[in-house]
Amino acid sequence: SQKIEQNSEALNIQEGKTATLTCNYTNYSPAYLQWYRQDPGRGPVFLLLIRENEKEKRKERLKVTFDTTLKQSLFHITASQPADSATYLCALDMKDSSYKLIFGSGTRLLVRP
Amino acid sequence: DAGVIQSPRHEVTEMGQEVTLRCKPISGHDYLFWYRQTMMRGLELLIYFNNNVPIDDSGMPEDRFSAKMPNASFSTLKIQPSEPRDSAVYFCASTGVREQFFGPGTRLTVL
Numbered sequence: 725s726q727k728i729e730q731n732s733e734a735l736n737i738q739e740g741k742t743a744t745l746t747c748n749y750t751n752y753s754p755a756y757l758q759w760y761r762q763d764p765g766r767g768p769v770f771l772l773l774i775r776e777n778e779k780e781k782r783k784e785r786l787k788v789t790f791d792t793t794l795k796q797s798l799f800h801i802t803a804s805q806p807a808d809s810a811t812y813l814c815a816l817d818m819k820d821s822s823y824k825l826i827f828g829s830g831t832r833l834l835v836r837p
Numbered sequence: 838d839a840g841v842i843q844s845p846r847h848e849v850t851e852m853g854q855e856v857t858l859r860c861k862p863i864s865g866h867d868y869l870f871w872y873r874q875t876m877m878r879g880l881e882l883l884i885y886f887n888n889n890v891p892i893d894d895s896g897m898p899e900d901r902f903s904a905k906m907p908n909a910s911f912s913t914l915k916i917q918p919s920e921p922r923d924s925a926v927y928f929c930a931s932t933g934v935r936e937q938f939f940g941p942g943t944r945l946t947v948l
Contacts (some may be wrong), residue, residue, distance in 0.1 A: 756935060758935070758936060765941075765942075766942070767841075767928050767930070767939030767940055767941055767942050768880070768928075768937075768939050769939070770937060770938070773935055773936060813880065817935060822885075822893065823868050823885075823935060824885060824893065825870075825882070825937060826882070827879060827881075828879070829879040830879065830880075
C-alpha cells in the first residue's frame with residue numbers, strides 16, 4: 725500500500741542545535757518533494773521544493789535532502805530558534821502534471837530556549 | 838496580493854444543516870485545491886480545479902459534498918446535509934507553479 729510517514733512524536737530540541745525531520749514514503753514515485761510549515765490555527769506555508777534529480781537544496785538555515793533510492797527526505801534546521809517551533813509537513817508532488825500534493829501527517833518541532 | 842481568502846473562519850452548525858465554505862484564490866493562479874484536516878487523518882485533498890474545471894474529486898468523501906468554481910476568483914465547498922463527522926478544518930489552496938498557497942482555513946463544527 726502507499727504510505728507517507730513522518731515521525732508522529734514531537735521532536736524536542738535545545739535552541740542552537742540542528743533539528744532533523746524525516747519523511748519516508750513507499751509505493752510512490754514523486755518527481756518533487758515539498759516541505760511546509762504549519763503554525764497552530766493557520767494554513768501550511770511553503771518552505772522548500774526539491775526535485776528528484778537534486779540531492780540537496782538549501783535556503784538560509786534550512787536544508788532538504790532527497791534520496792529516491794531510500795525513498796526518504798530529510799529536513800534540517802540549523803541553529804534552531806524557539807520561533808522555529810511548529811509542525812512541519814512533507815508533501816509528495818507526483819510525476820504527472822496535476823500539481824496535486826499528497827501530504828504526510830507532519831512532525832511537531834519544539835525548540836526550547 | 839492579500840493571499841488566499843476563506844470565509845467564514847469559523848462555522849458552528851447543527852447536524853442536517855447545509856454548510857457553504859467560500860474561497861478566493863490568488864489572482865493569476867490556475868489551480869485551486871480544497872483540503873480537509875483532522876487529527877486522525879491529517880491533511881486530505883478533497884477536490885481540485887484547473888482553470889475553473891474540476892479535475893479530480895476522488896477525495897470527496899460522499900455525495901453530501903459538492904464543490905464549484907464558477908469563475909477564476911471564487912470557489913465554494915458545500916456540505917448538505919452536514920454530520921458531526923464532518924467537523925474539521927477546511928483549507929483552500931491555490932498555485933500557479935508548484936508550491937501551494939493556503940488560506941487560513943475554516944474551522945467547521947457540526948453539533
